[in-house]
Amino acid sequence: MNARILLQDAREEAISRMEDEAAKLGANAVISLRLSSTNIAATTSEVMVYGTAVVVE
Template identity: 45%
Template sequence: MIVVSTENIPGKDIGEALGIVRGSTVRSRNIGRDIFAGLKNIVGGEIEEYTKLLADSREQAMQRMVQDAEKLGADAVVNVRFTTSAVQQGSAEILAYGTAVKLK
């Protein structure tokens, strides 16, 4: 499955737009990470635990979006975007969305 953030795929012709596809995940922090993050906030630097949590969340959301596109028989997803929103204190939804297309 081709997944791009652009409206077009270089060297490919889009034959048909099949519709919007999406995938999401909701993740929460844990107390151990929060304690460590608090210490990092004092001394500065990257909070690697949160970086990994968010990277894993984006990957899972993208995989779910691709599964949604496969159900439609898509060859690719174009114009892919990610968004994040707070669900409740300490948890967030990561949403990946784009347009499923059939190539010529």
């Protein structure tokens, strides 16, 4: 599997986890989503996603 596909999968997983955590807080949406990825080493990357959990009525 190439690195681009692995990074895309990691981004999707990070967003999914953030959505799950927001739902646990009672939110039904996330706004101001931020996503970043960093190469930590030659074969290691870090993906970080964050946003604000909100309730949209």
